[in-house]
Amino acid sequence: xxxxxAKSDFLKAVIAGEIIALFSLPVLKNLNFFTxxxxxxxxxxxxxxxxxxxxxxxxxxFFSYKxxxxxxxxxxxxxxxxxxxxxxxxxISGGIFNLLMAITGVAKGLTADMFIAVAxxxxxxxxxxxxxYWVFERSDGxxxxxxxxxxxxxxxxxxxxxxxxxxxxxNIIGAPEGLDExxxxxxxxxxxxxxxxxxNFLGYKIFVFKKKNxxxx
Numbered sequence: 161x162x163x164x165x166a167k168s169d170f171l172k173a174v175i176a177g178e179i180i181a182l183f184s185l186p187v188l189k190n191l192n193f194f195t196x197x198x199x200x201x202x203x204x205x206x207x208x209x210x211x212x213x214x215x216x217x218x219x220x221x222f223f224s225y226k227x228x229x230x231x232x233x234x235x236x237x238x239x240x241x242x243x244x245x246x247x248x249x250x251x252i253s254g255g256i257f258n259l260l261m262a263i264t265g266v267a268k269g270l271t272a273d274m275f276i277a278v279a280x281x282x283x284x285x286x287x288x289x290x291x292x293y294w295v296f297e298r299s300d301g302x303x304x305x306x307x308x309x310x311x312x313x314x315x316x317x318x319x320x321x322x323x324x325x326x327x328x329x330x331n332i333i334g335a336p337e338g339l340d341e342x343x344x345x346x347x348x349x350x351x352x353x354x355x356x357x358x359x360n361f362l363g364y365k366i367f368v369f370k371k372k373n374x375x376x377x
Contacts, residue, residue: 163234165225169241170218172294176248177217181210183248183255190258190342217244241295242361249287250356253279254349258342267341268330276326280319284312296369307368314363321359322352 185206188194194202224240256279261267266275288311292298298307326348335344 163225163228163232163237165222165237169221169225169294173218173221173241173244174214176244176290177214178210180217180244180248180251181213183251184209186255186258186262187251187346190261191346192340192343220244238295238365239361242291242364243357245287245290245295246357246360248290249283250353252286253283254346256282257349258346261342261345267345268334272330272345273323273327276323277319280315280323284315284319287315288312291364292369296364298369310368311364314368315360318356318359318363322355325352325355 197205221240221244224243225237227240228234228237257275260275260278261272264271266272288308291311292304292307326345329348329351330341330345335341
């Protein structure tokens with residue numbers, strides 16, 4: 161398969177980076193990241209974060225493209241795009257989850273489990289279109305319904321696994337003494353990232369968006 165990069169790829173990477181920057185703010189707030197910062201340093205961080213993360217996302221995409229060219233494996237370019245979209249959807253989900261915690265003050269129990277489920281539901285359709293049309297570049301619309309069903313199945317499986325991990329870490333193990341429950345809830349979310357990244361990517365690549373007669377390379 162020919163490996164190409166277009167201006168639209170950089171535009172999409174920049175847009176993804178900007179959304180990541182914005183949706184990360186509720187997460188950082190609940191992690192008490194902003195608490196020790198003075199107004200000046202808070203303003204400087206926010207301005208830098210919002211302005212610099214989008215172009216850095218474009219740079220990261222470019223490096224994955226160069227790696228794909230060097231290795232002659234489009235897999236690496238797909239991983240680069242998937243990494244951006246994976247981060248985007250993780251932050252959309254995490255941002256919604258942290259916003260719900262901030263609004264309700266609830267950070268554990270079945271209600272917190274429900275928050276994770278709501279955040280997942282909000283991100284899944286968004287994730288499907290990014291992955292179908294950009295990451296794996298599958299435009300055969302006649303298969304969209306079947307692909308979405310498979311996509312939902314793969315993503316739901318990893319999501320259920322993640323909810324189990326979240327419930328285990330937050331509600332059974334519980335936060336260590338002296339640690340804010342909201343921080344511990346986010347630690348559990350971080351534990352889920354490698355599970356989702358590897359499980360979803362392989363599921364999408366092999367099962368959902370696989371081209372006929374296409375190989376992993």
